[in-house]
Amino acid sequence: EPEVTQTPSHQVTQMGQEVILRCVPISNHLYFYWYRQILGQKVEFLVSFYNNEISEKSEIFDDQFSVERPDGSNFTLKIRSTKLEDSAMYFCASWEETDTQYFGPGTRLTVL
Amino acid sequence: EDQVTQSPEALRLQEGESSSLNCSYTVSGLRGLFWYRQDPGKGPEFLFTLYSAGEEKEKERLKATLTKKESFLHITAPKPEDSATYLCAVQAFVGQGAQKLVFGQGTRLTINP
Numbered sequence: 213e214p215e216v217t218q219t220p221s222h223q224v225t226q227m228g229q230e231v232i233l234r235c236v237p238i239s240n241h242l243y244f245y246w247y248r249q250i251l252g253q254k255v256e257f258l259v260s261f262y263n264n265e266i267s268e269k270s271e272i273f274d275d276q277f278s279v280e281r282p283d284g285s286n287f288t289l290k291i292r293s294t295k296l297e298d299s300a301m302y303f304c305a306s307w308e309e310t311d312t313q314y315f316g317p318g319t320r321l322t323v324l
Numbered sequence: 325e326d327q328v329t330q331s332p333e334a335l336r337l338q339e340g341e342s343s344s345l346n347c348s349y350t351v352s353g354l355r356g357l358f359w360y361r362q363d364p365g366k367g368p369e370f371l372f373t374l375y376s377a378g379e380e381k382e383k384e385r386l387k388a389t390l391t392k393k394e395s396f397l398h399i400t401a402p403k404p405e406d407s408a409t410y411l412c413a414v415q416a417f418v419g420q421g422a423q424k425l426v427f428g429q430g431t432r433l434t435i436n437p
Contacts, residue, residue, distance in 0.1 A: 257424040303367050315367040
């Protein structure tokens with residue numbers, strides 16, 4: 213069974229601090245995504261990434277957010293200066309056109 | 325704008341009591357409709373992908389169907405371990421590119437023993 217992995221499982225940070233969330237997508241997938249889910253709300257799209265560049269981003273994904281694929285396996289989401297409202301579960305997903313979008317277990321981000 | 329609405333928001337059944345969950349959608353051009361299961365504090369777990377009206381897929385006690393405007397997830401003789409939130413999502417076909425998923429708010433299913 214293919215698997216997306218994410219680290220850390222839980223991140224606690226102070227408001228204004230930078231955080232980096234890490235993901236290892238499925239190895240033969242080419243499209244990568246970040247979604248987030250605020251407690252009790254819908255899963256919502258943040259950004260998609262293909263061929264080493266952002267393919268699409270939502271209104272949520274402002275200048276405080278960035279993504280990177282620093283090597284052949286990792287995919288990261290950086291939040292430069294966290295706000296209280298950034299507290300949520302962050303999910304990484306990967307996709308290959310003949311397959312489905314698989315999600316990782318998530319990182320719970322708590323901003324104090 | 326692509327939209328997904330799921331009903332009911334919550335459903336409580338007795339073990340063995342069959343029922344259906346609904347997912348209504350509007351999308352510019354449907355590439356695929358996805359059903360996921362989500363347990364508390366976990367990531368969405370893939371169940372089914374449906375691509376065209378009339379398509380049906382089954383897995384154990386679950387069966388998903390698709391029409392041009394909605395999808396149903398039928399659950400037959402459920403067990404307590406089927407308790408979870410079931411998410412529906414659509415992926416629009418917009419040519420090349422990493423098409424995102426648009427999710428509904430989910431149906432929280434509880435199966436009482």
